[in-house]
Amino acid sequence: MTKSKIFLVGTIVWIGAVGLQSWRDFSFGNFPLLILAISLAAVFWKNKTAFLLAGFLLIFVLGVWRSENALSAAQENSLNGQKIQEKARVLKSERKETTQKIVVELEKSRKKVLLTENLAQQYSYGQDLEIECVLKTPENFDDNFDYRMYLAKDKIYYLGDKAKIISTDRWQGNRIYGGFLQIKKSLEKNIDRAISQPQAALANGMLFGGSGAMSEKMQEAFSRTGMTHIVAVSGFNVTIIAEYLVLVGIFLGLWRNQALWAALIGIFIFVAMIGFPASAVRAGVMGAVLIWAMKSGRLANSLNAIFLAGAVMLWFNPLLLRYDVGFQLSFLATLGIVLFAPLAEKISLKKYDFGGIGEIIFLTLCAQILVWPIIAFNFQTVSLISLLANILILPVIPLAMLFSFLAALSGFFLPDGLNAMAWLAFLILDWEIKVIEFLGSFSWASRELGSFSVLGVVSYYLILAFIFFLIKLKTKINDNEKS
Numbered sequence: 001m002t003k004s005k006i007f008l009v010g011t012i013v014w015i016g017a018v019g020l021q022s023w024r025d026f027s028f029g030n031f032p033l034l035i036l037a038i039s040l041a042a043v044f045w046k047n048k049t050a051f052l053l054a055g056f057l058l059i060f061v062l063g064v065w066r067s068e069n070a071l072s073a074a075q076e077n078s079l080n081g082q083k084i085q086e087k088a089r090v091l092k093s094e095r096k097e098t099t100q101k102i103v104v105e106l107e108k109s110r111k112k113v114l115l116t117e118n119l120a121q122q123y124s125y126g127q128d129l130e131i132e133c134v135l136k137t138p139e140n141f142d143d144n145f146d147y148r149m150y151l152a153k154d155k156i157y158y159l160g161d162k163a164k165i166i167s168t169d170r171w172q173g174n175r176i177y178g179g180f181l182q183i184k185k186s187l188e189k190n191i192d193r194a195i196s197q198p199q200a201a202l203a204n205g206m207l208f209g210g211s212g213a214m215s216e217k218m219q220e221a222f223s224r225t226g227m228t229h230i231v232a233v234s235g236f237n238v239t240i241i242a243e244y245l246v247l248v249g250i251f252l253g254l255w256r257n258q259a260l261w262a263a264l265i266g267i268f269i270f271v272a273m274i275g276f277p278a279s280a281v282r283a284g285v286m287g288a289v290l291i292w293a294m295k296s297g298r299l300a301n302s303l304n305a306i307f308l309a310g311a312v313m314l315w316f317n318p319l320l321l322r323y324d325v326g327f328q329l330s331f332l333a334t335l336g337i338v339l340f341a342p343l344a345e346k347i348s349l350k351k352y353d354f355g356g357i358g359e360i361i362f363l364t365l366c367a368q369i370l371v372w373p374i375i376a377f378n379f380q381t382v383s384l385i386s387l388l389a390n391i392l393i394l395p396v397i398p399l400a401m402l403f404s405f406l407a408a409l410s411g412f413f414l415p416d417g418l419n420a421m422a423w424l425a426f427l428i429l430d431w432e433i434k435v436i437e438f439l440g441s442f443s444w445a446s447r448e449l450g451s452f453s454v455l456g457v458v459s460y461y462l463i464l465a466f467i468f469f470l471i472k473l474k475t476k477i478n479d480n481e482k483s
Contacts, residue, residue, distance in 0.1 A: 011307035017063025022322040067318040074152035126173025133160035153319035190411025194422035199429035203404035205231030221440035226386025238287035286334040336370035
């Protein structure tokens with residue numbers, strides 16, 4: 001076994017151990033496996049196979065232990081039911097359609113608390129507050145969604161009930177990070193002024209991530225057509241953006257390698273512009289891995305980089321694997337593109353590329369192959385019209401994002417009525433919304449799956465892996481016959 005394959009197997013074992021402990025408590029088997037690993041290494045240390053097996057067992061034990069510790073910490077409830085009155089600092093504020101979600105850090109205990117407030121008073125990162133509330137442990141109201149663990153993955157263990165908030169004049173926060181957030185906020189306001197709703201909500205969602213400002217009816221249409229990914233900061237979205245940045249760079253006269261470097265810079269700017277949220281950083285890492293794979297010319301052999309990126313993220317936060325859908329989509333979308341993109345050469349994609357549109361659609365399909373079971377498992381629904389919706393919408397997304405961004409920039413020095421970029425952005429955004437609403441109106445656009453279990457997800461991926469193995473084996477046999 002080559003060093004590259006040993007490394008790949010090691011990262012897969014680590015991720016598998018974290019996943020096993022996340023869904024099934026395996027901590028009881030850790031001590032016996034540890035003894036077995038040490039025994040194998042001590043007795044058969046000259047046998048390479050036994051020594052490797054011992055190493056993989058140690059990695060597995062470490063993965064289970066790390067995940068067990070994270071799950072244990074997530075059960076924090078020592079302050080449940082306590083009434084507090086103290087200072088707090090705003091870490092994050094997210095606007096919804098009729099409310100805003102505010103994450104604050106308590107000054108004394110350093111615990112994170114989620115507050116829900118109306119839109120009358122706007123709160124932003126770094127604000128110093130005086131709050132009075134009752135701390136409550138989050139409750140799960142849906143058997144299909146673990147709300148408590150969803151918050152716990154971000155180390156939010158309490159909700160602030162009956163909160164009274166007094167804003168002070170003090171500001172505490174990182175000025176560089178705060179500066180990026182302020183730029184984002186200003187750009188969002190410019191879009192809201194220059195473009196009418198609901199088109200402005202879609203523009204902000206595509207540029208900065210999130211569908212909170214969209215109406216429930218509109219969110220339902222996006223869900224039924226399988227288009228929620230265009231307003232979610234995930235690897236699925238970032239890889240499409242990266243691919244278009246490469247095409248734009250080549251169109252502007254850059255060599256392919258130069259265009260790839262430009263795309264890497266573009267990903268960093270995109271993540272910085274939306275304030276470095278954890279979801280965007282993870283998506284940016286996966287997008288950067290894909291760009292690196294394309295730049296090195298080893299797109300089909302870049303599994304090590306993808307699994308390493310995933311393993312490192314799970315070391316810092318093992319809860320991501322089960323409770324962060326964005327991480328799952330980012331990881332699998334990038335993996336799908338790397339695994340299946342080489343097939344483009346087999347189907348003469350360049351002959352039917354149509355100025356890059358064919359490649360984008362193909363990459364989207366590659367990602368969809370791996371991500372749809374995750375969507376089905378988490379939302380218990382599958383879109384039957386997703387392929388058509390993606391074909392009609394994806395080709396115009398770069399233009400919508402470009403004109404929306406230019407409209408946001410123009411808002412700093414042009415009156416809203418003279419912002420020509422906003423008019424162009426509106427036309428494209430309006431097209432996207434009308435297509436999505438039309439396709440989503442069909443009764444058969446999506447289907448409820450009832451109960452798509454973990455077993456169903458695992459079975460799908462095992463079957464897919466077997467099919468992929470057969471294709472690779474057949475390709476290798478054909479190559480050998482030709483040579």
